Amino acid sequence: MALNIPGVISLSVFYTLTLATGVWASWKSKKDQKNRNPTEMAIVGGRNINTFIGLFTATATWVGGAYINGTAEIVYLPSKGLLWVQAPVGFALSLLIGGFFFVNPMRARNYMTVMDPLQEIYGNMMGSLLFIPPLLGELFWFAAILASLGATVRVILDIGSSLAIIISAFTVIVYTLLGGLYSVAYTDVIQLVFITFSLGVCIPFALMNSATESIYYTATHKFYQAPWIGKIEKQYLGRWLDDFFYLVLGSIPWQTYFQRVLSSASLRQARLVSYLSGLGCFLLAIPPVLIGAAAASTDWNQTSYGLPSPAERGESAMILPFVLQYLCPAYVSVVGLGAISAAAMSSADSVLLSASSMFAHNIYRKILRKKATEREVLWILRASMLFFGTGAAGLAFYSYSIYDLWFLSGELVYALLFPQLCCALFVPNTNTYGSAAGYLVGLLLRLLAGEPALKIPPVIQYPACSFVNGTYIQLFPFKTFTMLLTLGTIIAVSYLAAFLFKRNLLPRRWDVC
DSSP, rough: OOHHHHHHHHHHHHHHHHHHHHHHHHHHHTTTTTTTOHHHHHHHHOOOOOOOHHHHHHHHHHHHHHHHHHHHHHOOOTTSSSSGGGGHHHHHHHHHHHHIIIHHHHHHOOOOTHHHHHHHHOHHHHHHHHHHHHHHHHHHHHHHHHHHHHHHHHHHHOHHHHHHHHHHHHHHHHHHHHHHHHHHHHHHHHHEEEEHHHHHHHHHHTTTTBBBBBBBTTTOOOSSSSOOOOOGGGGGGHHHHHHHHHHHTTSSSOOOHHHHHHHSSHHHHHHHHHHHHHHHHHHHHHHHHHHHHHHBBBBBBGSSSSSOOOOHHHHHGHHHHHHHHHOOHHHHHHHHHHHHHHHHHHHHHHHHOOOOOOOHIIIIIIIIIITTTOOOHHHHHHHHHHHHHHHHHHTTTSEEEHHHHHHHHHHIIIIIIIHHHHHHHSSSSHOOOHHHHHHHHHHHHHHTOGGGGGTOOOOOOOOTOOTTTTEEOOOOHHHHHHHHHHHHHHHHHHHHHHHHTTSSSSGGGGOOO
16 A cells, blocks of 8 residues: 555645644633733633633543544444444533533632542642542543554554654644643634544445445344344343443543533533533534444455454454545545544543643642742643653553553542542542542452453452453443442541541541541
8 A cells, every 4th residue: 555645635734724723722822811820721721711612622522533433443343333332422421410510519619620629628648649540541541542543544544653643742742732721622623623524524435335235224134244233231231331330420530521611711601511512422423333334334355455354353443444444435534534633632632731730730739839830830731741742652652551551540530539529529528538548449449350451360250250261351340339339438437537536536646637
């Protein structure tokens, strides 16, 4: 396969447009910065982002490269299918719950990050421990996004994935560093338009290709492979529910979400952005679902890809770029690449800003240097972007292990951070003792449950744990069980510690917290 010159040109135009938009937004933020806190401008846009921009940036953050590629892959996989595509409904419900329950208390106290209430209730040192899971999650997420984009560019343009990773990381770092949330928000508008338009153009060509059978028929009938509608076996129901609750509740305690709702101009706008972006996430899952269905309905022997099929070769993760490359004309596949690039960058910039914001505001300002000036914190924020962005780009070259580490760190956020945030906002009188005990219990239970993708065997084998192809698989909903046990531990130990000290059953000198 020769270098795709038109594709390289069109991708260069897209990157240039995105960078120019980010630079313009940076200029706009400096113009609007008069008499405003510069750090607040960078982290939450001066709390002045309007509903339109807020809706686009919130939707684009969730509709990233992993969302689009992952949805198409799961629909295509013969062992999964549409019924296993949980992210669209999961994210929609997550944004609905977040808007209904979490937005008001977070905005009422003028927090800037998701870590603020945790540090306020449990102290700075406990907050620094709670900072570790989301930081790792954000870094691995950024690396996974870059790795996915690099693999896609390699398939369609025949360019080395390393070059694509470096250029994408450089572009994202530059415009995010210059303009903070303003640059991220305004470039998200461009990127979301690219995603919607590009995938919309590609779908008719994929569905009408001569090698593709009617997706209406293959949805319920076995043709080239199992029906793409999928099914949920009885023994996997617990795991399905566990993954669903993980997506719904585990998607809330992320700075990428709260950065959007805390930047809105009013509480009403913040809630509206949360609700409508959930609807947007659900609607934008339709194109990748159709692409996955087209892939499941294709006789790959009639294409230049040939046999065996992507599923049989173990290349299902690349099914979206394969559909663009082998079922669409060359000029259409280039347009589709624009959608994937836009989706990747729309999440990457949000993740980079999120991790840097938490470090500069919650670690540097509140722990390392409490007397730091606003200008100093702003420079630390920029230095953090450069450091985290470069580090994540380096990790992106180890794509397979990065995806697994991202999933594991996301599960730690669900098991550890979600119950801590709930207690800090809604359960009165929880304290550092409960927080520390809950952290320890949740961390141990999650790690002792094992991780098949990382070849970590389970020490705790929950009911229905199965040994399949040399690997232990937990079918019990252990992630949600761990989260609930963490929640119960925080509350129980908090009230027990308060009771023991207030009743003088333990000496006051032991009350180190």
